[in-house]
Amino acid sequence: MSYTKLNMVGAINACLAQELEHDQDVVIIGEDVGRDGGVFRVTEGLLDRFGPSRVIDTPLAELGIVGAGVGMATYGLRPVVEIQFMGFIYEAFEQVFSHAARMRSRTRGRFTCPLVIRTPYGIGIKAPELHSESSEAVFCHIPGLKVVVPSSPYNAKGLLASAIRDDDPVLFLEPSRLYRAIKVDVPDEPYTIALGKADIFQDGKDLTIIAWGAMLHKAAEAAEGLDAEIIDLLTLKPYDEETILNSVKKTGRVVIVHEATRIGGYGAEIAAFVGEEAFGYLKAPVVRVAGPEAVTPMAQLEDEYRPSLERIKKAYERTLSF
């Protein structure tokens, strides 16, 4: 097998090219995805290679783009929609919640919506307001919608391929902080990574750490020197209950780390699940390290807003002290 050293931008680009190659029904639509190759260059070169009927620059209209994506998907295509930043997705929320995610259900399977919405998410690139949102929990609450967050170039490529081939809508959240942060060997051949399966990022026995996206790397850094098992959730919904349970049964201690605000954050779901299903195994309360109840700040304060190494370490220590 041959490999190429790629960052996440390159890996996603390679995946998109392969899926466009593999299936004539795959089309890319969004703002600046064509001639400009996307503001992060994720779709660079695809217009030249596949032409304007498959890599479609649209008017500036998030609702319209996602809504049109719903129509294209029900007609039989596999549109991959790009929303330029997660902070701009809200205009399209109704299209996701009220149409894409429930098309199969409300037509009892006659019409389906194999739509992928890709969007950069999270803090990390010192961008203007509303360019650093991490509102994954809002979307995880939508029945019918899958939510995926890669953490490396390798899993980004395989997960996106699965998302595009999935017969239901998938929100694919790309941690912008990781776009160019890590370069690894990525197989040149197409491959898929199953949705709904977590990855054991690191084996351990004293503590289970659950994280995803960019925070995974910070949670791992904070765990240096500990015998911690680190679970990279990868698919937030549906999440891999089995991998979490097996780990909790082994360690009895759980810390969940995420960037998004704490109240109603996705950590609440994971914590509640562990409490319901593994209460008897717990040696310590399940702890969340999350953003405060405050809007995501602009560039100057974003590092302070993100859970710091110190805060994360303190949470690990607290959990281990029981």
Add this chain to the structure above:
Amino acid sequence: MPLTTIEEFNIKRLQVIDEAGNADASVAPDISDALYKRFFESIILARTFNQRAVSLQREGRLGTYPSILGQEASQIGSALAFEDSDWVVSSFRETGVFIASGYQMALLLRYWMGDERGMRCPDGLNIYPMAVPVGSQIPHAVGIGIAMNYRGDKKAVAVYFGDGGSSRGDFHEGLNIAGVFKAPCVFLCQNNQWAISVPRSRQTAARSIAQRAASYGIEGIQVDGNDVAAVYKAASEAVAKAKAGNGPTLIECYTYRLDDHTTSDDATRYRTKDEVEQWQRREPLIRLRLFLEKKGLWTQAYEDDITNKALAQVDEAVGVAEAMPHPVTADTILYTNKELSPRQILELKEHGG
């Protein structure tokens, strides 16, 4: 030349058959006697169904229902301009479109009884589930149109919405994108003058909804929505244009909702009896009947006969709908995703699946 005119617009209104049942030969489309009779019979059938649906709601046998009374010509005249292989994207007040397009009335009843199985479009038809959030369906038709172009399918897509829906962002983004991509869409605005209690004048300061097409670089026309021939003519031309690759059209069907917004509404709270009575004189069946009579295509016996047939069809549909077994709870989970997650499988078991 510091000040020049860069564009001018000219928005037309089309009426073929006037309220007295006279057709204007200069604009009359080439419609066969058989098709005129089909219009009449479809309007009778849709009206019969509609009346029964309202009665069933009053008897507690149907949930909240939005009447189409008065809008039948707008719905049937447009629906019959499309073929089965075309697509239809609709709002929730489109009973006439569904019936004219061949959707089973029993399924419509099931839907309004609160059963999702009623919106499982039969194979062979491409009718989207009716959209409840007003106007949110408009972009779907645009995507369908783009997909038709992508596949090289010579098809068109009808999309229905109301005067209220035209105020939403979906309308703007949808028509704008459709214009840019020359999507084969026929935008059918059912301007029935009232969005629940808010009159058309509160939806836009523009003189017509049709003229809003101009700002998207597409053609717009207003038709007398109570004149089935005018609606059919405009829709047919728009369908032909779409299939020829010449892009979308906005058709404003100028009509009137004679009933309440839904069976839960009381329209006397916001509009006068006089206004409703004026529109009752303009309703679509009266003029079509007069027109057919002048052509020698109508007799009382003919109307009685088709009315009886319509009643029998509706009776049968009610029978079929009411005899359908209760839906199963497990279906709500089963149809959420193609492949259920382990959690959904557990929940399915909890709900009897």
